[in-house]
Amino acid sequence: xxxxxxxxxxxxxxxxxxxxxxxxxxxxxxxxxxxxxxxxxxxxxxxxxxxxxxxxxxxxxxxxxxxxxxxxxxxxxxxxxxxxxxxxxxxxxxxxxxxxxxxxxxxxxxxxxxxxxxxxxxxxxxxxxxxxxxxxxxxxxxxxxxxxxxxxxxxxxxxxxxxxxxxxxxxxxxxxxxxxxxxxxxxxxxxxxxxxxxxxxxxxxxxxxxxxxxxxxxxxxxxxxxxxxxxxxxxxxxxxxxxxxxxxxxxxxxxxxxxxxxxxxxxxxxxxxxxxxxxxxxxxxxxxxxxxxxxxxxxxxxxxxxxxxxxxxxxxxxxxxxxxxxxxxxxxxxxxxxxxxxxxxxxxxxxxxxxxxxxxxxxxxxxxxxxxxxxxxxxxxxxxxxxxxxxxxxxxxxxxxxxxxxxxxxxxxxxxxxxxxxxxxxxxxxxxxxxxxxxxxxxxxxxxxxxxxxxxxxxxxxxxxxxxxxxxxxxxxxxxxxxxxxxxxxxxxxxxxxxxxxxxxxxxxxxxxxxxxxxxxxxxxxxxxxxxxxxxxxxxxxxxxxxxxxxxxxxxxxxxxxxxxxxxxxxxxxxxxxxxxxxxxxxxxxxxxxxxxxxxxxxxxxxxxxxxxxxxxxxxxxxxxxxxxxxxxxxxxxxxxxxxxxxxxxxxxxxxxxxxxxxxxxxxxxxxxxxxxxxxxxxxxxxxxxxxxxxxxxxxxxxxxxxxxxxxxxxxxxxxxxxxxxx
Ligand SMILES: [Zn+2]
Numbered sequence: 001x002x003x004x005x006x007x008x009x010x011x012x013x014x015x016x017x018x019x020x021x022x023x024x025x026x027x028x029x030x031x032x033x034x035x036x037x038x039x040x041x042x043x044x045x046x047x048x049x050x051x052x053x054x055x056x057x058x059x060x061x062x063x064x065x066x067x068x069x070x071x072x073x074x075x076x077x078x079x080x081x082x083x084x085x086x087x088x089x090x091x092x093x094x095x096x097x098x099x100x101x102x103x104x105x106x107x108x109x110x111x112x113x114x115x116x117x118x119x120x121x122x123x124x125x126x127x128x129x130x131x132x133x134x135x136x137x138x139x140x141x142x143x144x145x146x147x148x149x150x151x152x153x154x155x156x157x158x159x160x161x162x163x164x165x166x167x168x169x170x171x172x173x174x175x176x177x178x179x180x181x182x183x184x185x186x187x188x189x190x191x192x193x194x195x196x197x198x199x200x201x202x203x204x205x206x207x208x209x210x211x212x213x214x215x216x217x218x219x220x221x222x223x224x225x226x227x228x229x230x231x232x233x234x235x236x237x238x239x240x241x242x243x244x245x246x247x248x249x250x251x252x253x254x255x256x257x258x259x260x261x262x263x264x265x266x267x268x269x270x271x272x273x274x275x276x277x278x279x280x281x282x283x284x285x286x287x288x289x290x291x292x293x294x295x296x297x298x299x300x301x302x303x304x305x306x307x308x309x310x311x312x313x314x315x316x317x318x319x320x321x322x323x324x325x326x327x328x329x330x331x332x333x334x335x336x337x338x339x340x341x342x343x344x345x346x347x348x349x350x351x352x353x354x355x356x357x358x359x360x361x362x363x364x365x366x367x368x369x370x371x372x373x374x375x376x377x378x379x380x381x382x383x384x385x386x387x388x389x390x391x392x393x394x395x396x397x398x399x400x401x402x403x404x405x406x407x408x409x410x411x412x413x414x415x416x417x418x419x420x421x422x423x424x425x426x427x428x429x430x431x432x433x434x435x436x437x438x439x440x441x442x443x444x445x446x447x448x449x450x451x452x453x454x455x456x457x458x459x460x461x462x463x464x465x466x467x468x469x470x471x472x473x474x475x476x477x478x479x480x481x482x483x484x485x486x487x488x489x490x491x492x493x494x495x496x497x498x499x500x501x502x503x504x505x506x507x508x509x510x511x512x513x514x515x516x517x518x519x520x521x522x523x524x525x526x527x528x529x530x531x532x533x534x535x536x537x538x539x540x541x542x543x544x545x546x547x548x549x550x551x552x553x554x555x556x557x558x559x560x561x562x563x564x565x566x567x568x569x570x571x572x573x574x575x576x577x578x579x580x581x582x583x584x585x586x587x588x589x590x591x592x593x594x595x596x597x598x599x600x601x602x603x604x605x606x607x608x609x610x611x612x613x614x615x616x617x618x619x620x621x622x623x624x625x626x627x628x629x630x631x632x633x634x635x636x637x638x639x640x641x642x643x644x645x646x647x648x649x650x651x652x653x654x655x656x657x658x659x660x661x662x663x664x665x666x667x668x669x670x671x672x673x674x675x676x677x678x679x680x681x682x683x684x685x686x687x688x689x690x691x692x693x694x695x696x697x698x699x700x701x702x703x704x705x706x707x708x709x710x711x712x713x714x715x716x717x718x719x720x721x722x723x724x725x726x727x
């Protein structure tokens with residue numbers, strides 16, 4: 001029996017690159033992109049229709065199953081499906097695993113249902129307690145789930161149950177998806193300077209062309225890049241009532257500030273998307289992005305995989321930031337993939353930075369990207385002076401980290417009631433704990449990394465695996481008592497030193513261990529902005545994006561840190577970070593200064609920074625990369641082989657290396673070698689590095705290679721295209 005029928009090719013969120021064939025039951029209306037439920041093995045699974053075709057169907061010879069049902073969600077757009085296919089191929093992860101990043105929990109695929117919620121009641125409780133007041137302060141006009149309200153108010157569920165009994169809260173059923181308020185593009189709140197306006201006009205012109213192009217917005221710290229790209233956002237909103245805009249940021253810590261500025265400029269809060277947006281809120285954002293109701297999304301790299309209905313502008317802010325590289329699961333670089341996504345959506349993408357990556361600068365120089373520069377700070381604000389303190393001439397006393405010239409500068413600044421930022425990218429109290437009796441360095445179990453002491457929590461923590469333990473009273477190796485001694489500074493130890501040097505000063509630490517939630521971050525930033533903090537000690541979290549008008553002195557405690565790494569971008573990253581940190585100073589009419597404590601003031605990156613000569617530094621660094629054929633002049637891929645024992649890992653790496661497909665000679669392979677972290681969580685690791693020219697399809701080559709290798713279940717092979725980590 002043969003008859004013609006409809007065949008749906010459905011992609012599932014499983015590690016299989018290709019869609020499966022299904023029959024379409026009569027009466028079920030499907031389109032390409034429809035989200036469907038279909039039997040997969042023994043379970044029902046959510047998938048997306050990749051293609052529909054008419055085909056000869058032999059009903060008996062092929063036991064095809066039927067699609068079961070279709071979700072009432074707007075089908076995934078062509079551009080997103082193409083994007084998923086592209087990322088799947090480019091990252092070697094396969095389309096199925098990329099789809100997993102695009103699908104929400106199944107609940108989000110159905111419309112928001114009526115749910116039991118709590119709203120404000122009519123009565124005021126006669127006995128008011130602190131906890132009750134907290135709840136009533138929070139409730140406002142909206143509907144809450146009980147657990148959500150308890151969490152937001154910081155009280156237990158029983159407080160809420162109590163208030164319901166008293167009639168101060170009321171139970172009801174409501175559809176809980178609130179719409180996002182519509183942003184108003186013409187609500188002007190900031191006056192642009194003539195040069196900002198000129199740059200904004202160029203961006204607006206590009207948005208009006210409604211086609212794919214990439215622009216580097218290259219503006220010094222404090223030049224008003226955000227205000228300028230907001231004008232492009234406004235134009236995209238004006239152009240069509242369905243247009244959507246995505247703003248990507250490297251870190252959650254930065255989203256609060258952008259959200260606030262956005263609300264000021266457009267009179268509405270954008271949708272927010274990152275790992276801290278969870279549960280019902282996450283479903284709400286996903287649904288409203290899919291329906292087109294949420295017009296602006298501000299988010300971390302995963303926002304790139306949201307189901308935009310009509311994406312019309314992407315902005316990647318701080319485009320140079322290496323946190324855009326995802327290092328777990330599907331390995332991809334969100335900036336690079338954002339450019340691909342924009343090309344498929346046919347829209348403008350703006351890459352903004354004060355310290356653009358060499359890759360982007362190279363693309364701008366070669367004409368692939370447009371290049372707009374903002375060279376001035378508005379008004380009377382100037383870039384800070386940058387000076388070096390040579391630690392060979394001014395060594396701090398033993399056990400201290402602040403040199404005399406930096407201490408003096410701090411004293412002057414504090415005497416004028418201005419603020420100081422000390423930058424040290426080391427979390428915790430001390431990066432190393434050594435036993436004075438036997439010399440033991442305390443390591444993380446089954447991992448090649450030293451434990452970092454955290455005094456706040458009294459624990460030793462592994463920053464690589466997250467392992468932690470209470471600081472032991474005796475040495476685990478020789479059992480000596482009181483012999484464990486902290487070595488080197490972390491931000492917490494620096495805070496101790498400041499309390500000795502400046503006992504009167506209010507000093508706080510800005511680090512992911514201490515300011516964890518968006519609320520804590522926001523709180524700290526507003527205390528700093530209000531002048532309630534004299535000395536802020538920060539890790540890289542404090543380095544980027546923030547605007548502290550009364551901050552006039554930035555002290556970089558260890559400018560050499562990171563320069564020596566085994567990483568091709570080490571110098572580039574140091575240059576970028578130090579420029580960003582220095583750029584925190586003098587952002588108002590007050591003059592700012594940045595002082596770098598260094599042992600090697602003559603190092604190219606530091607010297608160029610002192611001379612404020614970016615071009616010289618960029619040219620030198622690009623020259624070096626070109627000689628080696630490294631990005632942006634060539635492509636790189638890494639192979640990470642891991643296994644439960646060193647012997648197996650080593651042999652597997654050799655076996656894998658031996659299978660490298662032959663080529664015309666464009667491919668170079670280094671390794672296998674033992675990485676810096678040779679053991680992580682009890683798994684032994686080996687690495688290979690592969691280089692090719694720009695014109696080679698390196699992803700295709702790597703995939704062919706991996707497909708030749710039959711890994712036993714003890715061995716794991718991870719491919720990392722465009723690696724950023726070399727550890
Ligand atoms: Zn010992």
